[in-house]
Amino acid sequence: MKKQKQRIHVVGIVDIVYTVYLGDRRQTKSKTVWFIPVIGYPLSSNRYYVVRATGRHKGQACTCSREEDMSTCCFRNIVNDVTPRALDHKDIYQQVEIFKSRRGFAAKSVAPDGLPPHFLRRKGWRVNTLSSYHRQLGEALGLNVSLCMRLLPEFINFPMSSKFSKAEVVGRWYCPFVFIMERRLGDQMTNSLFYEMTLEQTWEEIYTCENDKTLGNIVAVNVTVPKDEIKLFRKEAMKDDKRGADGYLWFRHVKDNEDGSNLGLSLAIVEKMRWIQENEGCVGGGERYMKVEKEFKGEWMSLKIYEGGGVLRWRWVEEVWLLCVGGEVCFKENGWNLVTNL
Template sequence: MYVTRPLSRYLDNPDAAAERPPEGPGSGFLVVEDEAAVERATVCCGLLDVGEDDIVLFVPIVGEPLSAGRYYVVKAIGHHAGMVLACSREEDKTRILFFSFVDDAPPRPFHHGDIYQQVEVVAVAQAPHCLRGFKAVAVAPDGIPPSLLRRKGWEVSKAMRTSYDGLSDDAHGIDWPLRRRMPDLDGFAIGAGGSPAAVVGKWYCPFMFIRDGERRLKDQVNRCMFYEMTLEQRWEEIYSCDNTHWGSISGKQPDDEVKVNVTVRRSTALLGGTGAVVQEGGPQVVDGVMWF
């Protein structure tokens, strides 16, 4: 789950890129081009054209600060749309006489444990204090990035795409003050049975982390590149009683202690705003994927 940060934040303060992702498993940052940065930058992290008619999505690796420069690089168009570029291994080299050639590994579906799908992007220095373009190195010790990324000096330009332009800087993770706030009991309507739901957290999740039924990765790219995830909180009434008529004719005083023994549902998963059909025992985690 990714929280958003405006691009201008890093243009004003490059050291902010060293910020660690929020607490929680699978957390990371998405950099969103805001109005303050439009006239100041020509490149941002996201959907990028890296030349050779290739449009890819650079998704920061979860659990790493942006300063690490580590990404999953996802094909956005073509036959392999929705798949992640993968590094080859030293053993994949083809040797002819005294020369060796690298056979690029084909893109493949994202897998959380595949370190060969991770690359580190670094700036290329062509002269002292003069940077021009980028190159990628493999995170895996014996990895070799695909030719598209390992050549030195490739440049990027932002590719305009409707499904990506809709992303805005409005996902900031959990709003802890709101999360911890006690309900306004006087604001409950009589007979309502609880408080209205309040959004106390919001994230974006790249499509490759979501298995949307039988939908193909290519279809997911075209339909929804980022899924919106929210955490809603509401308070439910678990006990109520009528006025006990303090000081009534009986002269008996009401008990000032109430014992309640009730089972409540602490959380519910909603997919598309409706309750998910969860298997008995709760969501099932299989090979790093949580199934509903």
């Protein structure tokens, strides 16, 4: 019978305590690291990224060396550890599997020819949690699908005199700082380990017209819907199409050369949010131009068109620094409603 893998839960910043032998002497050392579960795998897989939490490589991910990088000294093979570097969530050489050993823990590389850094590959290291790094986080349960489904009927009933519907938070997550390139990694880690990410759903009036009786019951609508609004530190921004080969989607201020004018968002996060939009039915996307002709059978006085969308916000502590809008269009007229994806 196949032995079931033991689940090891070591998420968080910890001290890895290990022993090295120098001749007849034994020395105890430690490394402060942050274990982050590998994206796309359950916790039961025991797969982690290991990020250095102190020293000159603070904020960078431990990377496994390869067997071909080994050297020979005194007829012995010597493993040359690779210098930590910025996290690449798809790099299997930055992923290790933790397992229980007789006296503690050990790690092996997910890559078949990978060799973890010396303090991880030694068997028997121990883990000490560091309470000084633990910060109280609120509840983040992901996307509230039932709330998304409930918002559309509620929207249809809100008065036509309103230009905006009430913004509702329909999703909340915590994103480790390593998936966001805002400043030096070490500085980001000092500031906050996590960014709070929320998804809000709201509706905004983008077109209105009155019936002047000249066209009878026919109304033609030709609307160019505003593009997604993006802001960095509350200033107007745009996607930077010149960058992106590094696994990040980059944004920059519309006005160049401003302080803090660039930000990179890992494609791991981008792909996840796109999947939510496409599969959970909460917000829409697609073309940003609309042309509609509608004939009404009865009398009508006014027509309003609303754009519904999801607003993604990332923030640390009190500063909201990225905002995106996209969504659906809803036509609203007394006694008649139509909702369609853009």
